Amino acid sequence: xxxxxxxxxxxxxxxxxxxxxxxxxxxxxxxxxxxxxxxxxxxxxxxxxxxxxxxxxxxxxxxxxxxxxxxxxxxxxxxxxxxxxxxxxxxxxxxxxxxxxxxxxxxxxxxxxxxx
Amino acid sequence: xxxxxxxxxxxxxxxxxxxxxxxxxxxxxxxxxxxxxxxxxxxxxxxxxxxxxxxxxxxxxxxxxxxxxxxxxxxxxxxxxxxxxxxxxxxxxxxxxxxxxxxxxxxxx
Numbered sequence: 001x002x003x004x005x006x007x008x009x010x011x012x013x014x015x016x017x018x019x020x021x022x023x024x025x026x027x028x029x030x031x032x033x034x035x036x037x038x039x040x041x042x043x044x045x046x047x048x049x050x051x052x053x054x055x056x057x058x059x060x061x062x063x064x065x066x067x068x069x070x071x072x073x074x075x076x077x078x079x080x081x082x083x084x085x086x087x088x089x090x091x092x093x094x095x096x097x098x099x100x101x102x103x104x105x106x107x108x109x110x111x112x113x114x115x116x
Numbered sequence: 117x118x119x120x121x122x123x124x125x126x127x128x129x130x131x132x133x134x135x136x137x138x139x140x141x142x143x144x145x146x147x148x149x150x151x152x153x154x155x156x157x158x159x160x161x162x163x164x165x166x167x168x169x170x171x172x173x174x175x176x177x178x179x180x181x182x183x184x185x186x187x188x189x190x191x192x193x194x195x196x197x198x199x200x201x202x203x204x205x206x207x208x209x210x211x212x213x214x215x216x217x218x219x220x221x222x223x224x225x
Contacts, residue, residue, distance in 0.1 A: 033212065042120075042204050042215030043160065056211055091159060093213075104150075105213060107159040 002026070004108035006092050012114045013082045021077045021111045025094030032075050033105060034067055035091040043091050049075060082115045089113070119143060120207050122216035131225050135192040139205030139216055142186070148208030149181055151190045154218065155201045164190060195223045 005024040013019050025032050031050055035043035036059075046065065048056040051072035060067070064083075069075040079086055089112050093105040121140045129135045137151075148167050152160035164179040166172045166188065172179045178191040192199055202218040 031211070035213075035215075040124075040217070042206075042217045043213075045209075045212040045214070048211045050211075059212075104162055104165065107161070109159050 004092055004094050004106055006090075006108040006111050008111060009109060010112050010114075012116065014116055015084060016081050018078065018080045019082055019113065021079075021090050021113070023075045023077070023092030023108060025073065025075070025092070026096075026106060027073075029094035029096050029106075031095040031097065031103070031105075032069055033093040033095075034075070034077050035093065036061075037089045037091055037110070039088075046077070046090075079113075082113075084115050087113055087115045119214050120205055120216040122203075122205050122219045124217055125220040126222050127219055128222045128224060129195050131195060131197060131223055133195050133223075135195045135199065135221055135223070137190040137192075137203050137205075137219050137221065139188045139190075140186055141188070141205075141207045141214075143207065143209070144183075144186060146183075146186075146207045146209070149179070149188045150206040150208070150213065151177075151179060151188075152204040152206060152215075153201045154204055160204055192221075195221075197223050197225055199223050 034046040037043040045059040049069040064080045066078045089110040091110045092108045095103040095105045151164040154160045166179040166181045176193045180189045204218045205216040206213040
């Protein structure tokens with residue numbers, strides 16, 4: 001079946017612009033995660049959704065970052081007034097169940113954001 | 117101290133050799149551990165998960181866990197050039213994964 005998809009795959013933004021990144025999780029997956037991966041680093045957790053509820057947003061680096069999943073499926077990560085330090089790959093992952101740290105997370109291809 | 121530590125490498129091994137990748141973690145209460153492989157420009161792909169002390173084998177891959185030493189390792193037997201990638205160690209936290217920075221593996225013919 002289809003895996004996690006993300007769009008756009010690449011985004012170039014001028015500093016100060018707003019961007020929106022989309023994630024389509026695997027159908028039926030309850031949990032959805034966003035991670036940020038800087039060049040040469042491992043992914044870093046941003047936020048977690050269980051269905052439509054955002055249960056953890058402790059990793060969001062500033063109030064310019066906002067995520068939503070209004071109907072419990074597709075999620076959007078929005079970054080307002082982008083800065084150069086926001087340049088990274090943004091990865092979305094989903095897992096079948098909720099509240100269990102042993103569940104496998106399946107990653108999408110990522111969106112590479114470059115802020116000029 | 118980072119929560120999950122890995123040697124960044126590169127680790128260079130000849131084709132056919134055993135590659136040994138290591139990872140330490142700081143949270144003694146961690147219960148789940150994962151190894152992801154990431155090719156350049158691609159997303160992480162799960163290759164092994166381990167939850168109990170000891171060894172777990174899957175084909176050419178063996179994951180080893182020692183909770184007392186807070187240490188996880190991945191052995192790749194009969195390394196192939198196609199195994200050349202970055203290997204990410206991840207520890208399961210509450211509703212998140214905590215990743216190390218990854219070890220770059222290069223398998224040369």
